[in-house]
Amino acid sequence: MSENAVKVLYRLKNAGYEAYLVGGGVRDLLLGREPKDFDIATNAHPEEVKKVFRNCRLIGRRFRLAHVHFGREIIEVATFRSMQEPGEEGDRETENGMLLRDNVYGTIEEDALRRDFTVNALYYNIEDFSVVDYTGGMADLEQGVLRLLGDPETRYREDPVRMLRAARFAAKLGFRINEACEAPIFELSDLLQSVPAARLFDEVLKLFMGGVALESFEKLRHYNLFGQLFPETEEALAHEEHEFPITFVTRGMQNTDTRVHEGKPVTPAFLFAVLLWEPVRQLADEFRLGGESPLQAMQQAGSEIVFRQAQRISLPKRFSIPMREIWNLQHRFEFRTGKRPHRLLAHPRFRAAYDFLLLRAESGEADQELADWWTRFQELEGDERNKMAKSPKGEGDGRRRRRRRRRKPKTKQPEAD
Ligand code: ATP
Numbered sequence: 001m002s003e004n005a006v007k008v009l010y011r012l013k014n015a016g017y018e019a020y021l022v023g024g025g026v027r028d029l030l031l032g033r034e035p036k037d038f039d040i041a042t043n044a045h046p047e048e049v050k051k052v053f054r055n056c057r058l059i060g061r062r063f064r065l066a067h068v069h070f071g072r073e074i075i076e077v078a079t080f081r082s083m084q085e086p087g088e089e090g091d092r093e094t095e096n097g098m099l100l101r102d103n104v105y106g107t108i109e110e111d112a113l114r115r116d117f118t119v120n121a122l123y124y125n126i127e128d129f130s131v132v133d134y135t136g137g138m139a140d141l142e143q144g145v146l147r148l149l150g151d152p153e154t155r156y157r158e159d160p161v162r163m164l165r166a167a168r169f170a171a172k173l174g175f176r177i178n179e180a181c182e183a184p185i186f187e188l189s190d191l192l193q194s195v196p197a198a199r200l201f202d203e204v205l206k207l208f209m210g211g212v213a214l215e216s217f218e219k220l221r222h223y224n225l226f227g228q229l230f231p232e233t234e235e236a237l238a239h240e241e242h243e244f245p246i247t248f249v250t251r252g253m254q255n256t257d258t259r260v261h262e263g264k265p266v267t268p269a270f271l272f273a274v275l276l277w278e279p280v281r282q283l284a285d286e287f288r289l290g291g292e293s294p295l296q297a298m299q300q301a302g303s304e305i306v307f308r309q310a311q312r313i314s315l316p317k318r319f320s321i322p323m324r325e326i327w328n329l330q331h332r333f334e335f336r337t338g339k340r341p342h343r344l345l346a347h348p349r350f351r352a353a354y355d356f357l358l359l360r361a362e363s364g365e366a367d368q369e370l371a372d373w374w375t376r377f378q379e380l381e382g383d384e385r386n387k388m389a390k391s392p393k394g395e396g397d398g399r400r401r402r403r404r405r406r407r408k409p410k411t412k413q414p415e416a417d
């Protein structure tokens with residue numbers, strides 16, 4: 001267990017409070033997996049927690065939480081909450097059965113019952129090193145079952161994100177979702193539309209950046225959840241499925257997982273570039289047929305799809321800008337003579353755009369020969385590289401069009417920045 005989590009547990013205990021490790025931390029440790037983060041539950045109220053730690057900040061509106069900071073690690077400390085009717089006005093707010101605010105403190109048993117799945121409601125007690133189980137979580141953990149606490153439909157209506165969490169834990173842990181909890185998902189998936197776009201962004205990152213992106217993608221599609229998150233992509237895929245398998249996205253997901261397992265960085269920009277490529281590409285094709293230049297077509301398609309997607313999931317500008325650069329650079333790979341390939345190679349986004357090209361080639365959407373050319377071009381040194389850019393060999397159709405244009409007196413082609 002994280003040393004800092006242990007410190008927090010002991011500090012609370014020594015200050016006279018109850019303190020438990022709870023949630024994914026306990027679940028993952030019991031499964032012999034490395035927890036992603038460590039959450040602590042206590043009977044101390046947030047203000048009391050703050051008094052115990054100097055390095056502590058209170059955050060959150062929906063849930064009031066204490067964050068104890070240790071350099072880059074944050075240990076989250078939450079006060080036991082109850083599902084009882086609120087004693088005071090304003091402690092709990094709901095809208096059409098959805099919980100908006102939830103700050104009613106309770107006992108540990110009440111706290112257990114308001115969690116999502118039984119396997120997430122196990123408490124490790126620092127007082128006597130025991131695991132406290134009020135909901136049958138241990139048995140479900142042993143059997144690999146995800147079971148919601150309470151009535152599934154009510155719990156999904158309270159918080160539709162629980163449907164995404166079901167799919168995510170099923171993918172991550174290889175557990176199966178208990179039947180009664182599985183059935184309502186198909187009918188309730190459109191409740192996700194009422195979830196704030198910023199929260200969905202966080203959930204999408206958890207789904208696709210945790211090393212089980214492919215499993216998650218398949219589970220989401222199976223439960224009709226993917227289309228709620230990425231309606232344009234879902235439509236583009238459904239459109240294509242009859243003709244050829246949805247290789248591009250699945251390759252992209254596999255690739256992301258491999259990178260995560262190798263400890264290489266994955267960025268939300270690349271991830272979203274992959275997830276939204278199919279609709280962007282299809283729309284760009286339409287614009288191209290309508291007479292736009294490749295770059296203009298891509299830029300317009302990018303704007304349009306980003307705009308539509310933002311209705312569901314908010315993608316911060318620091319990711320959407322590089323994502324669009326990755327798209328806009330794709331057509332420049334076709335130009336392989338003269339100064340242009342050298343300029344593309346020097347572009348700050350070259351590496352991401354090239355990785356993206358490889359994916360396109362792997363799924364048969366771009367020429368493998370083109371991808372190989374760029375692989376070689378990068379590996380070579382100065383003179384050899386110049387030689388490659390001099391030979392017109394293997395130039396595609398786009399190239400010929402471009403040449404014709406070039407013979408005219410210098411009109412400058414717009415370029416991706
Ligand atoms: P991981 O951190 O591996 O993604 P986790 O189970 O720890 O999984 P967190 O989002 O860190 O998930 O949440 C910690 C705990 O808080 C959960 O285990 C669960 O008990 C509770 N919890 C989180 N989200 C919800 C929710 N939407 N509804 C009810 N309980 C929740």
Ligand code: MG
Pocket residue numbers: 023024025036037038039
């Ligand atoms: Mg966690």
